Amino acid sequence: MRTLIVGAGATGGAFGKRLIDAGRDITFLVRERRLAQLTANGLTFRDPSGESTTPVTAITSIATGTEPFDLILITVKAPALPAVIESIRPAVGPNTRILPILNGLNHIDRLSAAYPGQVLGGLAKIVATIDDSATVVQMTPLSSVTIGTLDGTEVDSKIVDNLSVNGLKLVVADNMLTRLWEKWAFIASAGVICCLFRANIGAILAAGGREAMEAAIAETERVAAAAGHPVSEQAHAMSTGMLLEEGSQFTSSLYRDLMAGDAAEAEHILGAMSERGRQLGVGTPLVDLTLIQIRAGGGSGI
Template identity: 55%
Template structure:
């Protein structure tokens, strides 16, 4: 299976490194500067199980037309802000037999991708805590490295079932995506509203608010027809009520660093759906207003 990974940042780089290590035929569609760095330095992954650099085949959008038509699998790992450009860049790689697997946060990306590549797009999701460092290396911060794909695609599952990736084949991929969305939105609200890691929020007496946030995001999922399972709920509660936890959300980390955030696809879209479903989400709304106000202030500086 010929695999094209769109992006070689934290998510694409970490999962792509595992696929390269397993001998999969992998190429990375990246911007020219990232392509030059990958060709010169290789793809370095620092992870709990080791630190290694491997060769990485990098392709830019301008070079994609030279590739044989139609990759078998296109994995989209860019953040929401880069989705529109990624769709245009990747068009030459998508043929009649191509499967497009996005692993973006939220669900707002599915519409544009399906419109661009009708009948080619599957639901999918990833769980990983990783970051792209200034030196171009990818750091995987914990052992968590999960990719979830829908049932009924054995070739896809076989391609992604490699050491270093915990593959989950889900009979209800939409439900799985809602569970992740409810979780990451809850973590984003907690960290962004209180501007602190989970442990600090709890130490300040915020556990009741944390539980209220969880109830809000999970209520939206339930109203949409995809109630969060008891097991997923317990995992969310365990993570967001862990005493002394230094954990923060990627949304919060981007916010405090002044980088573009995924507030709209993660929080904004969820709030809009809540309104449409008649679900009250006051803490989510407060956080979204704060994040939007912050973005407006930064834009005028």
């Protein structure tokens, strides 16, 4: 399969590296600056097992008349999505499948409106970043992607085969929308807890924050339940295990972005959760308070 990966950052770079190593046909769609880095130096990737550099094929635009790709992975952050929806259009044919790896759910609605019947659901579990030398750094062995159709039908076996490679655990879910809601509820509650109290989990618990933290978890899970996708007992246990662990140094990715002066996904994660709550008649007071704080601060961690 011809696969286009939109973005060669932490997630796109890590997944792309695994696919290239397995002999898959991979092209990256990136910005000019990233293209210059990849052209000059290749894709440098480091994980707990070591570091390597791989030549890659990368482009900054797709010409009209280009042969359609079979699979398009979208791995950029939410604010880039509107531009991506248009930029990939020449690469999309009638049999192309689009697999976005983004947080939340609004991107599914937008992509499905633009490309009806061609969008899959996807979520990633990976702890990765790009360092100052433009190296993609996977900090733990954890690297998995869960995919599934939005209507519960089977995923094309060619896509499953294409993504089944060493170093990347593939999970095929038959309840993908529920899985997406579960992750959204988790990252939204984690964002509320860390951004509202401006600390890691252990410090917030030590300061007496358990009751408020439990309320944040319950709040986002109520929205998921009202949407018809209640969080499973297993997913709830995972959330409480991570977000109520004494002494934990865990912080949410949204909080880390906020401290770096970039809260770009706050509206996609928390703003959209607040809006869904209003639409479903579910109050989200802690989400709303966190949004006010982030908006008033202009995305600054100060």
